[in-house]
Amino acid sequence: MKIPELCLVALVGVSGSGKSTFARRHFAPTRVLSSDAFRAMVADDENDQSASGEAFDALHYVAGKRLRAGRLTVVDATNVQRHAREALVALAREHDVLPVAIVLDVPEDECWARTQARPDRDFGRPVVARQHRDLRRSLRGLAREGFRQVHVLRGVAEVDAATIEYEPLFNNRRELTGPFDVIGDVHGCRAELELLLDRLGYAITRDSLGRAAGAAHPEGRTAVFVGDLVDRGPDSPGVLRLVMGMVEAGSALCVSGNHEAKLLRKLRGANVRLTHGLAETMTQLADDPDVSAHAAKFLEGLISHYVLDGGRLVVAHAGLKEAYHGRASGRVRSFALYGDTTGETDEYGLPVRYPWATEYRGRAMVVYGHTPTPSPEWVNNTICIDTGCVFGGSLTALRYPSRELVSVPAEQEYYAPVRPLAPDPGGPAGSSGPDGSAFEGLDLADITGRRSLETPAGRVTVAAENAAAALEVMSRFAVDPAWLVWLPPTMTPASTSVQEGYLEHPVEALADYARAGVPRVVCQEKHMGSRAVLNVRRDGSGAVYTRTGRPFFADAAPLVERVVAAIGRAGLWDELGTDWLLLDAEVLPWSAKAEPLIRDQYASVAAAAGAALPAARAALVAAAGRGVDVGDLAGRFTAREWSIAAFADVYRRYCWPTDGLAGVRVAPFHVLAAEGANHARRGHEWHLALLDRLVAAEPELFTTTRRLVVDPADPDGIAAVTRWWLELTGAGGEGMVVKPAEDAGPRVQPAIKCRGREYLRIIYGPDYTEPERLATLRSRNLGRKRGLALREQGLGLAALDLLAAGAPAWRVHQLVFAVLACESEPVDPRL
Incomplete structure (x- = not known):
């Protein structure tokens, strides 16, 4: 027997037919839900038939949880009565999996003999006889009840000899890893398709008449068509010939669009209205009998969607919400072909599409078409690449996994759209993120409650009460969340010094890294100002916010404009290949x-x-x-x-008068991220050298960060750093920050601060240097602070990784909010 890898299996058979033995032999114990076991759970007796109602309620609940998670589930019960099977078919449909019946048709005498041999069975033969009659009446109607597969094993020998194999669903092509070129709605625009394939690097093969009959990429890339190959355009048969050849040769995949589904019904003889370009397609096919003869078979083989690359990529004509990925049902197919609507119509008489993508929270990238847009736009890891070629727009492909978009313009408008392709210029402008992508706002469910988040430092658990505290700050005071893509992590001080008269000292700061095996460290001047994150775009827009996400200035535009101009003069936009930059800095003065x-x-x-x-x-x-x-x-x-x-x-x-930007200095020390790149893991010397060029480009605004690079275990290096630190702090400086010169991994502190003796008076009090007071302070415990610093650093790195990868904003914000939530941990604020 071959059954789908994801399905709901109903074992059907009378008591004593061997269902439980069959289940143990063929399925893992975790996959089998036994009605006897659930009766025992709710009533302490698996034979208590009075508990059957509650037992089946619990069984169906657990089965639903398994099916929702995409796990094969086997129900071990008699299931000989129609009402019991109807509940299972309904459960399978609710979760869009295939219901499968495996019938153990064992003779009644054999079942009765086995029942008598079991001391825990105290019912009489009439019960077995009644179940057997119910089974006989059920056999012919199982398929009509909704079971997509029915396997009947007749007699003990067939039951004992049976084997089970699992078949992947047609939409499961996770083993295909690409790279892929996903191509939007073609709609009969053959010339544009050929041009696009050529631009993508495919070599087109032609038949004896010179017609495109296939294409392949020399590097083994695979084209994936999102459907709607036909209708409205000038050469639907030519498009079909080319795509059918590619699919047959294995150089392309194709899902069905709603236009293919309609054409197939027409070719099968259904009474279909010849609208929306179908009339033109039928006329064109009549003139091309070769394609017409093969089109129906090709269209019949098109499925609703593909799950590719280990589940990381999903392609469907009209998109697909996460709950439907890899599922098989009429509801899934309908969504994949037609999308979802609100039930309303717009001023053009067209259905209003439900914005499912704004609610999408899946990890898989979903690429789709169906609804033409002027240009592709990422929304929560989904992208529509139907750019209206047949309406005079363009034909677009998305290169996966690089996320590069490649388009060719339409040669002309072949079909006038009912609704204008371009958006209404007077319509509302949406918010956008740092890279200019659409930002659809936040959902409370993404950031509230207890949650566990994956970071380079391991999983970080955020308590519900801490999440609530972060939400309070963010909802009342934060900048526009579209800009809020990173928050600075807390920083631990050096181990408490044993040097006379000092609470913190370079000797202990360097020793901390020497013990961790760090070969080189960068000792940076610690500017006494206020921490600021600068998120700026080349177009002059941007935001400046504090370490808790609040706006730094009432009006940051003047500062942003000067920063953007300085980045341009320093040549960093082009050198880093980006239109936006995220900088970590200190803004002076403190006042x-x-x-x-x-x-x-x-x-x-x-x-x-x-x-x-x-x-x-x-x-x-x-x-x-x-x-x-x-x-x-x-x-x-x-x-x-x-x-x-x-x-x-x-x-x-640390105080001096300022007037607007007059008197304000910015000390940048970290280039956190740029378009497609997380720079936070680069060596600190790279960051500071790059930012020195920014200082040179605008010396009146930017100030450099002085530093030394040493071996933390080298006595000469320790002595040099100590002298330098004493000079800095003696001249009124706050102190220094010591960092590994190169990324030292998630278990090493990313930075250790070593603050000056005098500066610490404003932290611990004017007379903290008194011997008795200093002795008490030396007992401070740094363990919790150090753990917090590592967790927040891991969350920040994970957020930057997602930002660089173009992940949906909600995933980035989960991590950013978690950083602020960690600040609610009970840690001595003086540390």
């Missing part, structure tokens, strides 16, 4: 973004201390004049005055 924070959280402390400490000192001086011994207390207050002065001096260094 440009954090002035309210500085005023309320830091300056207020200094002001209060400045008012209170002089009065306290005066009181101590007066007490000492009266002979009171306040020497120790006065010393502590004097030290505190010095600490407060040092504290105020620190934050004042």
Whole structure:
């Protein structure tokens, strides 16, 4: 027996016919759902017939879950009564799989003898006799009930000798990995098809009359036609001859379009209205009897859709939602050929298409046609490549997996469209992502609730409450999500220093990487400003946002324009082959973004201390004049005055007046991504060298990032970095960030910050350097912070990988939202 690889198998047979034994012999235990087992689950007794209703409810529920997941399912029950089988056929149809019946037609006497031999069976022979009569009445009607395959095994010998083979569904061509050239609706435009194939590199073969009869690619590429080969155009027979030759030779695949389905019905003699170009096709076929004689057989072999390349590519004429991929039913075929509609008609009398692609969340790329558009547009990993050739547009192919689009213009308008091909210029303009692709907005289901996401560092689980906190921030304060494609990960400090008077020191920062086996590190100047992500396009548009996704400026346009111009002068657009760039940077001064924070959280402390400490000192001086011994207390207050002065001096260094962009400096240090490329894994020396050219192109706006490159285990390197760090921090710098010079893998910290002794006063308090206070702070635990940094880095890299690959926006945003959700973890914010 050959059965489909995905189906619902109903074993049919009376008690004692050997169904359970047959199921154990031929199917994995996980695939078999036994009515006896479900009765035992709900009633502790597999023979309790009073529990059958509840047992079958549970069985059907589990079967539905398996079928939805695309898993073959076997139902082991008597199934001799029609109502029991109807429920299974309905379940198969609900999940668009084929129902298959395997009947064990064993003589009644043999069934009764086996039943008597089982001590757990206490019913009489009349039950077996009644089941046998029901079975006899059912045999002839199983196909009419909806079973697509019926296999009847007659007698014990046939049951024992039976074997089962699994057949792939016709649409399952996962073993074909391409590369493919998916070609849009041709509609009889033979000349344009030949030109497109030539441009794609196919060699066209011709018959004795010079007509195109096939084509093959010298590199073994396969053409895939999305259907609608015929009608409306000038040479439908010529298109059929060419495509049939390619399919027969194995250099092409083709799915059915609605026009092929209609033509086939006409060729079979059905009463079909000769509209929408069919009349022209029938006239053309009458003049080409050779094609006409073979067309029906070819059209009969066309299926609704193909699943290719391990399930990563799906081709269907009108598209296909994820639940239908690789399924077989009338409903699936109808969707693949005609799409889905809202039930309404537009002003031209045409059906309004339901925008299924905006809700698509599948991993497979879906390529389709059917609805002509002026140009192809990616929507959630789907693309319509019907660009209306027959209506005077163009004929388009998508090269897979490179995602390159190749088009040839129509020689003329062969058929006037009912609805204009070009969109209404007065219609609403949609939002677009950083690469200019369509952005259809977000769905709450994509980002809420507990979820587990795959990253280069392993799976990261986001708690539901953390996701809710991220959503609160994003929904109230974030920039347009179309621009929000990455968020900076948190960064861990160096291991706590044992150097006297220091909490963080270069010796420990470099030792962290030396222990991890990193051979070279880049020590970068840490600018004291506010972290900013710059997402800019060559056309002058863009966004600048903070590490929590909020707009950095009320109006970022002036800054974006200068950044875009500088990138052009530096030659980076052309060198990187992109029309957009994503940059990680620091915007200076700190007060440009954090002035309210500085005023309320830091300056207020200094002001209060400045008012209170002089009065306290005066009181101590007066007490000492009266002979009171306040020497120790006065010393502590004097030290505190010095600490407060040092504290105020620190934050004042990072503040200066600005007026618009006047006074604002940008320190870029990372070229994160560009069109088709995730640059985040490149070595940091490459990033900084490239960005030095940006600084040279616009020195009034950009500032360079000073750095040293050393071996973290080399004593001379350690000494050089220490001297450099002391100079930086002594001049008021925040400190440095140490990074592996090259990608060190997902288990190594991507960056370690080493902050200066004075800067840490604004983090840990003015007098944190007091010996007792410093001793307490040295017990800080960095483990949770380090784990968080690795998780957020993994999420960010995964988001950039998807962005570079052109993945749908919702998948990128799942990861971006997860980065912000991780920030709700209970970690000491001072770290």
